Amino acid sequence: MIIARPNPGWTPSTPPIVGESNLATLDERTTIAVHFWAPWNGIDPPFDELIRQLADRFASRVLFCSANIDLEENRGLCEQCQVMNVPALSIRVNGVWQQPIVGYRANAEELATEIDARLSGQFPLGPPQDADRLWRQMIAATLLGGGILIAAVATLLAFIL
Numbered sequence: 001m002i003i004a005r006p007n008p009g010w011t012p013s014t015p016p017i018v019g020e021s022n023l024a025t026l027d028e029r030t031t032i033a034v035h036f037w038a039p040w041n042g043i044d045p046p047f048d049e050l051i052r053q054l055a056d057r058f059a060s061r062v063l064f065c066s067a068n069i070d071l072e073e074n075r076g077l078c079e080q081c082q083v084m085n086v087p088a089l090s091i092r093v094n095g096v097w098q099q100p101i102v103g104y105r106a107n108a109e110e111l112a113t114e115i116d117a118r119l120s121g122q123f124p125l126g127p128p129q130d131a132d133r134l135w136r137q138m139i140a141a142t143l144l145g146g147g148i149l150i151a152a153v154a155t156l157l158a159f160i161l
Helices: 044-058 072-080 108-119 131-160
Strands: 032-037 063-068 088-093
Touching: 032 044, 044 063, 044 108, 063 072, 088 108
Parallel strands: 032 063
Antiparallel strands: 032 088
C-alpha cells in the first residue's frame, strides 16, 4: 500500500516541459509522453518511479517528459491534453494527443499495458467537453426535483452523447 504524502522539493526524473513552446521544438512525429504532476500531490513520486522503471523499455519509441500543472505556462498544455487530475500521463502519437492515463497504477506492467494501448493511436482525444453545458444540465435536473441521482445520470448522458 502506498501512503501518499507531499514530498517538499521533489521533482520528476523526466525533463521538464514549461509551456507549449518546448513541445514546438519537437518534430510532430516524435512520440512524447508527458507526466502531468503537482508539487502537493503525494502520488506523483511513486507514479514517477513506475515511469522510471519503464523508461528503458520504451526508450526507442517514446520521449518521456513532465509538466507541473501549477505553472501558469502549462495551463494551455493541460487544456490541450484534457488533463483534469494528477498524476496523468498524456501521450502524443503522430501529432495526435491520446486520452490521458489518469491515476496511480499498481505496478509498472499495468502502466506499460496502457502506454502500449495509447501508442497504437486508438485512443485519440475527442473534442473538449463543454463544462458550462454539463453544469447547466446538472443544475436543471436537480431543480426539476430529480435530485442528485437524476443530475448524475444527466451528466453521464452528456458525456456519452
